[in-house]
Amino acid sequence: MLSKTAKALLLTVLGCGLLWALSAQAQQTTAIESDDHNQVTFMQPVQAGTLMLQPGTYVLQHHTSKGQDFIRFMRVKQSEKLRLTRAYTGWYTDTDLIKVGEAKCQVERLMPKAETTKAMVASEDGKTRITQVRIKGKRGMYTF
Numbered sequence: 001m002l003s004k005t006a007k008a009l010l011l012t013v014l015g016c017g018l019l020w021a022l023s024a025q026a027q028q029t030t031a032i033e034s035d036d037h038n039q040v041t042f043m044q045p046v047q048a049g050t051l052m053l054q055p056g057t058y059v060l061q062h063h064t065s066k067g068q069d070f071i072r073f074m075r076v077k078q079s080e081k082l083r084l085t086r087a088y089t090g091w092y093t094d095t096d097l098i099k100v101g102e103a104k105c106q107v108e109r110l111m112p113k114a115e116t117t118k119a120m121v122a123s124e125d126g127k128t129r130i131t132q133v134r135i136k137g138k139r140g141m142y143t144f
Helices: 003-028
Strands: 029-035 041-042 046-048 051-054 058-063 068-085 089-109 118-124 127-134 140-143
Touching: 041 118, 051 089, 051 127, 058 089
Parallel strands: 046 127
Antiparallel strands: 029 118, 041 058, 046 051, 058 068, 068 089, 089 140, 118 127, 127 140
């Protein structure tokens, strides 16, 4: 039979092990890579810094303003239009970029340029947030 102290110690160790196992499962990180048009698609709402993005397809752009770095999120809106001209009559797809917002980030300079645009997304407690971004052709890793 175990003493009260041994039981308390055993319960503490088991409780810590359970909490550690749950925290390891609570945060899952996945990479979302761009398509052929350098567009990233989010299937559920996702947070970037203080900006909340709705599901959809986005183009990511980096810019600097007054010494601070930002990632600009541009929503891709496509619509079918009819073109009526002498030379051509037919349907075509028109693509518009709509600025949704910007999120402040820190930049870590890397030597090789990114080959694709990629967003690292972490899911924790039912909430999804972007932790890092790489943009095709840029030498930086952008962290929120």
